[in-house]
Amino acid sequence: MRLAHLSVIAASSGLLLISSFPGCSDETRNAEQTYQQFCVSCHGENLTGGIAPSMLDEVWTHGGTDAAITAQIITGDPAVGMPAFGEVFSDAQVRALVVYIREQRSKHALNPPASPKPDANQIVTTAEHQFRVEVVTDEVDSPWGVNWLPDGTLLITEKSGDLRLWRDGKLSDPINDTPNVDALSQAGLFDAVAHPDYQNNGWIYLSFADLQTKLTGSRLSLTKIVRGRIEDESWIDQETIYEGAEEHYPKAGGYHFGSRIVFDEAGYLFFSIGDRGAKEEAQDPFRPNGKIHRLFDDGRVPPDNPFVNQPGAVPSIWSIGHRNPQGLDLNPRDGTLWATEHGPRGGDELNQIRPALNYGWPLITYGMNYNGTPITGETARAGLEQPIHHWTPSIAVCGIDFYDAHQFPAWSDNLLVTALADRNLRRVVLDKGVFKSQEIILQDIGRCRDVSTGPDGYIYLAVNRPDKIIRLVPVD
Ligand code: HEC
CATH class of the missing domain: 1.10.760.10 (Cytochrome c-like domain)
Structure with missing residues (x-):
């Protein structure tokens, strides 16, 4: 119409x-x-x-x-x-x-359009479950990442650089003294994730676009990982876990920072860095961009990482050939690592991540350049991994979360997948690592950037435009 x-x-x-x-x-x-x-x-x-x-x-x-x-x-x-x-x-x-x-x-x-507001008590019916959409808070500004502390506090990052807590139904002021971030274009503060042993050590990990002017005097930025603690509303005890070498820093702002953080059951830290717009570098083990990385929780390089013995290679690299992985999660059932990545025009991907493998960008892709010119005619090549699923046209796939809680039993083990451009939340059904089906369970609520299951079993979403945190609460 x-x-x-x-x-x-x-x-x-x-x-x-x-x-x-x-x-x-x-x-x-x-x-x-x-x-x-x-x-x-x-x-x-x-x-x-x-x-x-x-x-x-x-x-x-x-x-x-x-x-x-x-x-x-x-x-x-x-x-x-x-x-x-x-x-x-x-x-x-x-x-x-x-x-x-x-x-x-x-x-x-x-005739300015009214901003689309989710009806506070909207009931949504899907194939398996009915739920109500509740607004948790609309006082956030471009929320990017949502993750939980074990005490039921929600960590919320805002693209502009602020870290906030939501607990007991209240949103905190921004935490003081968090790192300065580059917030131009796609840059910003990205993920905030608790250490698996947070209860005893209090560590929170942040990923952000680190702004450098000291290197050459010009503004440069690259994804950086730090950890620190929150005490009296302030960020303290900061330690650097990962930062690129000087020559790895491109011009500030720009795009493809990746930046999701996840811990596996053995306590290894995984994080993604997008190609930063230099697509050939996604194939280059001497550069950190376009890769998924693995480190010990304190930033040391595990000696069994796949590239540690290659002179000059970035030793934290776990897998290569990624464009912009903005979703990363561990399947709690079998411990496998999964990532979603923004394709170019077409070719958004869901991948199961294994060490040393090459996921193909930009040698193979199901997408093309934004201006309609081809990137390559190849969608498959020996030695390069195929996605488990690709979305063409792109949905602008973003954060993901395996559902593993009691409120939506029929969705157990399904992968919840957010989409920015498509403005929806999907659940993807996988069977032994194979894509089976998908259902859009929420549409037109805004640009869905991240999803995380709460300790209460409800599904929490970070939504942009309109900016808010919402949750899905089952109704019988
Ligand atoms: C791949 C994403 C992408 C596509 C596709 C794209 N643009 Fe853009 N465009 C951008 C970004 C990002 C900026 C802003 C850059 C910045 O931060 O200054 C921009 C900026 C612009 C600007 C300048 C705005 C200003 O504030 O001065 C114009 C005009 C524009 N785009 C028009 C277009 C038109 C017309 C098309 C289609 C033919 C198009 N763009 C397609 C990403 C895109």
Whole structure:
């Protein structure tokens, strides 16, 4: 309905504008289609924003003039994640997009959509369970990670760099003295996870985009892992667990930081680092980006890690060939490690992670470049792992959690999977490591960034736009 309506408007306005742009072809009337095909995955439905900023507000990095928008489309800004479209669009197509952006902005100014609010007592019926959606708090700002302390306190990270606690139904102020983070573009504070023996040692692990200016004087950032304790609302006793070497730091901001943290049953610490936009480096064992890493809880390198004996290789590497793994969890039944990773356009992946294996990015992928040009024709190659499942088109897959609690018994052992662009929560049914089926159990609640089962057995979700923490509570 809505799409049809929009294309009528785009087409009719396109006709109106043709007189002022001689030489326009049919292409210009298809700007809405071009937008849907090439821009929507990052800039969102109706330009409302997603991985990339909204184009409906008054915030423009480059000034927002027609000339600036045109230049952005043609040359892009690859360092921060805006692809160049100059080689794939004609001048007329670029111009039509600028016009389309103008049209959508004026429509929005006349009629701003209400932000989608989950009904506080909405009942959702799925194949196996009925549940109510409850808002835990809407006082959070771009929540990124949700994880539990054993006493039932929820650790909430906010992309901007703040760490908050939710306990006894109340949200704390940001904890003082947490590390400074790079928060440009996709960078920020990412995960906060308790040590398996938290009760005795109080350690909390953080992953974040570490901002460096001291190295060369320029702003650089890379995923870093620290641990510390919280006392009297302050972050204390900080120790560095992992940081890249100087030459591993790319320009600040930009994209693909990965950054989920998980401990296995033996107490090893696993974390992911995205390719930071340098896709070839995902294959390079001399670089930490595009990898999943394994360390002892204090940051020492386990002597049986797969690359420890290769001179020059980054010794914490556990598996290679990853694009942007933003979901990581351990299957509590069998101890296997699972990761979800954002593909390019298409090719979001679910992988079972094993040591020393190569998951293929960018040599094989089910996706293509955002500007529609191919990355490779290959989806499979000997020696490179196939995903357990891939989502094409992309759903912008994010945090995951194996459900292992009593409130939703029919979902036991299912993998809960969040999606940003698709704005939903799925449950994936696996059988002995093989993908069986999936069901969308919650739709259009916002951009679902992370999921974590509470000690109460309810399912907690970190949602962006609108920013909130919600939970799923079963109803009979
Ligand atoms: C892969 C994701 C991605 C895709 C696809 C994408 N963009 Fe972007 N775009 C970005 C990001 C990220 C930024 C903001 C960079 C920054 O932080 O400055 C951006 C910025 C822009 C800007 C500049 C905004 C400003 O504030 O000055 C314009 C204009 C723009 N994009 C238009 C488009 C159009 C039109 C398309 C489709 C043809 C498109 N983009 C496709 C990621 C994307």
